[in-house]
Amino acid sequence: MSEIEIRTVRYGALVAQQLVASALADLGQRYGGSGDDTPVDAADFDPPAGAFLVAYVDGEPVACGAWRSHGDSGEVAEIKRMYTTPTARGRGLARTVLAAVERSAREHGRKRLVLECGDKQPEAIALYESSGFERIPNFGFYRDAPGCISFARPL
Numbered sequence: 102m103s104e105i106e107i108r109t110v111r112y113g114a115l116v117a118q119q120l121v122a123s124a125l126a127d128l129g130q131r132y133g134g135s136g137d138d139t140p141v142d143a144a145d146f147d148p149p150a151g152a153f154l155v156a157y158v159d160g161e162p163v164a165c166g167a168w169r170s171h172g173d174s175g176e177v178a179e180i181k182r183m184y185t186t187p188t189a190r191g192r193g194l195a196r197t198v199l200a201a202v203e204r205s206a207r208e209h210g211r212k213r214l215v216l217e218c219g220d221k222q223p224e225a226i227a228l229y230e231s232s233g234f235e236r237i238p239n240f241g242f243y244r245d246a247p248g249c250i251s252f253a254r255p256l
Contacts (some may be wrong), residue, residue, distance in 0.1 A: 124184035163189035
């Protein structure tokens with residue numbers, strides 16, 4: 102595989118919005134509706150409160166992932182918008198992006214990661230479990246939704 106370049110971009114950047122739209126379309130196919138109705142403010146992903154990362158292969162954006170502060174302690178980050186384009190799947194990009202998201206959150210003083218996932222995302226569940234995340238009680242926008250699965254891990 103070609104070299105992977107990870108760049109931090111603003112959530113409102115065109116490349117970020119294109120990847121987010123693709124991610125939401127993928128979730129919409131899996132779950133119906135818009136894919137994810139979780140309230141998101143672009144400012145949530147501005148450092149030092151968060152970050153939005155895009156992975157490029159041969160200059161093409163092929164994956165993304167983000168984190169935003171969660172709770173009031175300043176020590177917890179919530180992972181959002183993990184996505185890999187269909188043509189780039191199966192090459193370890195999600196794991197690379199997850200590692201970059203973790204590194205960014207750690208560099209900004211976060212000590213724990215949390216995330217929500219759904220039961221119709223077996224690839225994501227496998228990635229998180231194999232990366233040391235453990236199930237926690239559901240939280241967030243979808244905490245009471247059937248099929249919601251929440252994970253956490255220390256940094």
